[in-house]
Amino acid sequence: MGAPPGTLCADVGLSRVSVQFPRGNESVDRVLERAGYSAFERRVFAKFHGLRDTPTLAPGERMEDLLVGAGREALAGCGADVVLYAHSQVVQEFAIRPGFARRMLDGLGVPGAEFYGISHINCVSMLRAVEVARRYHARPGAGPGDRVLVLGGDQGSYDDSARIIPGVTVAGDAAAAVVVHPPRSQESSRYRYLSGGAVRDDRFHRVLRMTQEELTRYAKACLGYVATVLHEAAGRAGLRVTDLDWIMPDLTSATFWRDFCRAAGVERDRVCLDLLPVRGHNFGIDAMSALWHADLTGRLRHGDRCALIAVGAGAYVQVVVVEVVGEQP
């Protein structure tokens, strides 16, 4: 499930990624000010972490609509056999109203699909859901027309206490979706899955209740885990980390990636952080949205190898390596 060696699962293809941001936006500074952060602390978020704006549902906008919008765009008028909805938060105001799964399936136009939330692993949930989708395509009796919709997204804005990770980041509202195709699919995939890797260190399960000392250890440990899992995942694809063209990062903060690049010897211009100041961290969809943005802006070329990286509280690290297939039309 977490660190698939590849032999047990299908080498799948992925559709183009679809991302939906709300119309609204809020400045990170304002969110922090409302929560009582000092001017100095707020400057750290802006100057060092590189966070400026955070997507925030505008009045009248609904998180369910973002999820449905992203999902429908990824489905591109076709169906799905399974919908895996990856989420980080266990408290989801929009999903408390009874019938959430049914509303999602109906909204997505796939009323007969199986629907499962993938959760409790925090911000690695969306990349993990890609691995779960591979299991579906590896099952006995799997068909070339099978489709799994991997959907992700959370609403940070329902409560400031849910969106601020003290000293680290501010999270927003956004949704992303991608269709995972089987290896022999008739559909043309935009990305080919190459490999994956994962690690968990459950010593850090107290998350926002950790002491400052634990938080410092956690941050340091995550740097090491990202480097290790990235190395392992690249290795499973027969690559070295230096062979990877792009890193699609978790967008919690620029500080983390500066430290990572310094420690791991990775060139900073290979880490796609363009979205960080304007969209910031959006729970589990960050790496997917970085991939989406890089593709949208014409940075990706046929054959490029991209490592999608997610870091989740708890602590979890998940990496998926994909190869770009075909040129941008």
Add this chain to the structure above:
Amino acid sequence: MTDLYIDALAIAVRAQPRLQPSAGLPVRDERRRMAAMIARNRGIPAERMSVRQPLPGNLADAEDYAITSRALDALGRPDHDQPLFLVRSGPVTDPMTAPLAATLHAVGWTGDDMGVSHLEEQGGTQVFSLLGWAVPENRRATVVIVDDPAYVDEQTEKPTFAAVALRLARTGALRVVASGEVDLEARALPRAARHAHALSGPGACDAWLDLHAALSSGTVSRGEFVLLRTIGDECQGSLLLEAVRPQELIMTRVPLED
């Protein structure tokens, strides 16, 4: 569905769920706010919501993983690493922590892990449709189904406040025959399934608790079938099991108490 069997079943049940009316909490208490939010989304008065109080002095319960780790402890550690699926829907007591990671830390779990949510009461049956393909063919797995809500509408909900831990294998005491919408008259099923023992309830764990009782009392014999049903407001789920070698099932039931 790939062949799945259950060879161990452990149940942890709260001896005394400690429910407190949310209206009795301080106005600024996070749990009171959460209860009000749940009530608002369900369209019921906030006064109907009660909040489950953790066991006094029990950090694991305060962080909402005591019942899961108790069930896993009762199930026993697997011989080798295997994936663990935690089937749990809805808010937890303390959203500032990671209950699944905490559980794994507490029991020393070294295999993979993943939570499965949004199945609500269907988690007791529907999850087997997922497990049928999500568990690798050559692997065993553990699944924990939790019905231990932190927030309860006492007028309409009667949770079991329990966790059911199951060890899945490729051969074993109970065979998973079918899940989802099971029609016992279907030609694909053995004729004996038409006489299946039916066990049902509105929560994810109800039918499992009844199954535990039925197997303990010898009500279910070798070769018989059992249909577990979860009956929610909007849909129903079923799981058909065959008692292949019921006498070999390892069963445990433990309380969670002060």
